[in-house]
Amino acid sequence: MTFFAALGASASHAQLVRTLPANGKVGELAGQQHPFPLVQISNKVVRLAPGGLIYDQENRTIVHGSLPESASVLFVVDANGDVSRLYLLRPEELARLERAAGR
Incomplete structure (x- = not known):
C-alpha cells in the first residue's frame, strides 16, 4: 500500500514537457462566445477545421x-x-x- 502511495506521489511531481508545433501562433482564447465550429482568438473569430483537435493543458483532446x-x-x-x-x-x-x- 505504501509503495502505491509513493508511486502516485512521484508521478504527480513528474511533468513532461510536451512538444508544441514550431509553426504555431500564440494568442488569447475568448471561450464559449461563439457556436461550434467558431472560436475567438485574440479578437479574431476563426473556424476550427474539420477534424481539428483541441488539447488541454494535460495534452488530452477535448471538445x-x-x-x-x-x-x-x-x-x-x-x-x-x-x-x-x-x-x-x-x-x-x-x-x-x-x-x-x-518578447
Whole structure:
C-alpha cells in the first residue's frame, strides 16, 4: 500500500514537457462566445477545421464545449485558414514560448 502511495506521489511531481508545433501562433482564447465550429482568438473569430483537435493543458483532446472562458493558446492554421490544432497552454509553456520569441 505504501509503495502505491509513493508511486502516485512521484508521478504527480513528474511533468513532461510536451512538444508544441514550431509553426504555431500564440494568442488569447475568448471561450464559449461563439457556436461550434467558431472560436475567438485574440479578437479574431476563426473556424476550427474539420477534424481539428483541441488539447488541454494535460495534452488530452477535448471538445469545443469544454473550452474555458479564457486561456493562452497556441494554434496551427491549415491551408484554408482554419485552425487545425489548438493547444491550451500552461503558464510555464507560455513563458517558454515568449522567451523563444524574444518578447
